[in-house]
Amino acid sequence: DIQMTQSPSSVSASVGDRVTITCRASQGIMNWLAWYQQKPGKAPKLLIYAASNLQSGVPSRFSGSGSGTDFTLTISSLQPEDFATYYCQQANSFPLAFGGGTTVEIK
Amino acid sequence: EVQLVETGGGLIQPGGSLRLSCAASGFTVSSNYMSWVRQAPGKGLEWVSVIYNGGSTYSADSVYYADSVKGRFTISRDKSKNTVYLQMNSLRAEDTAVYYCARDPWGSSAFDIWGQGTMVTVSS
Numbered sequence: 001d002i003q004m005t006q007s008p009s010s011v012s013a014s015v016g017d018r019v020t021i022t023c024r025a026s027q028g029i030m031n032w033l034a035w036y037q038q039k040p041g042k043a044p045k046l047l048i049y050a051a052s053n054l055q056s057g058v059p060s061r062f063s064g065s066g067s068g069t070d071f072t073l074t075i076s077s078l079q080p081e082d083f084a085t086y087y088c089q090q091a092n093s094f095p096l097a098f099g100g101g102t103t104v105e106i107k
Numbered sequence: 108e109v110q111l112v113e114t115g116g117g118l119i120q121p122g123g124s125l126r127l128s129c130a131a132s133g134f135t136v137s138s139n140y141m142s143w144v145r146q147a148p149g150k151g152l153e154w155v156s157v158i159y160n161g162g163s164t165y166s167a168d169s170v171y172y173a174d175s176v177k178g179r180f181t182i183s184r185d186k187s188k189n190t191v192y193l194q195m196n197s198l199r200a201e202d203t204a205v206y207y208c209a210r211d212p213w214g215s216s217a218f219d220i221w222g223q224g225t226m227v228t229v230s231s
């Protein structure tokens with residue numbers, strides 16, 4: 001089974017900051033990776049699919065990159081509504097797996 | 108409007124059974140990969156199960172499960188009701204979680220539509 005490791009587990013940042021979250025797969029998954037945003041008490045929201053494809057309606061300040069085992073989610077200029085928890089998810093093979101999450105907090 | 112609505116959660120004793128339902132509107136569940144994902148209180152997301160059509164109209168559904176629920180949970184769907192189900196047997200305390208159903212429209216295992224979730228609490 002493929003395991004997903006995210007880092008950092010939390011990050012403190014200010015509005016306007018550039019934030020980068022990394023995700024590593026325990027084996028190669030090509031570009032079969034998705035990123036989600038989750039706010040407290042809410043369902044996750046798809047941000048990025050196939051490693052770098054922006055989901056419809058998601059602001060362009062979100063971007064994804066990587067392939068194989070190493071992936072990155074970047075928020076180019078953090079906005080107040082971006083404070084949330086972010087998860088990566090491998091979509092290469094069953095059983096699917098999520099990373100442990102990264103919480104973006106207000107500095 | 109495209110949406111998913113889960114029902115069926117509640118408080119159940121260890122060893123008990125529960126069936127969750129996920130009613131879809133605005134699209135047909137039989138044309139999509141449909142998964143259940145759960146989240147224990149204060150914890151991260153855990154994929155539980157998927158159901159999808161193997162290919163042709165006449166092929167049986169394919170299903171997969173996480174190791175943690177294999178042999179205890181069963182996923183199914185009713186095309187006439189446009190609903191996906193999760194039958195949960197032999198429930199354990201560690202099954203306590205919010206259960207979400209989610210749609211993967213491309214067979215790429217990325218979930219674009221999620222329900223609001225239903226809480227399952229396993230406790231005596």
